Amino acid sequence: MFAVPGLPKLIVLIGIIVAVWYGFRFLGAVDRARRQAERVAKQAPGQRRTDVANVEDTLKCRICGAYVPARQPTRCNCSDCPF
Numbered sequence: 757m758f759a760v761p762g763l764p765k766l767i768v769l770i771g772i773i774v775a776v777w778y779g780f781r782f783l784g785a786v787d788r789a790r791r792q793a794e795r796v797a798k799q800a801p802g803q804r805r806t807d808v809a810n811v812e813d814t815l816k817c818r819i820c821g822a823y824v825p826a827r828q829p830t831r832c833n834c835s836d837c838p839f
Contacts (some may be wrong), residue, residue, distance in 0.1 A: 812826065813826040
């Protein structure tokens, strides 16, 4: 009544099962990453503003093109640096 399927059919069946298994694992990882990104976005509004506060203005050296801090310009290792 029940026949044992051939080897090629078993290999295809196992391949389908493995593909579905890894598909669900991938979708789970994507969902976890999305949830974590949402959690970080909810927690970080104050942190984003402090990150912006840490940004400094810079000036470009006329001689070599190196950028130096605008508040306390320092030499850019060129012999004829204007700073």
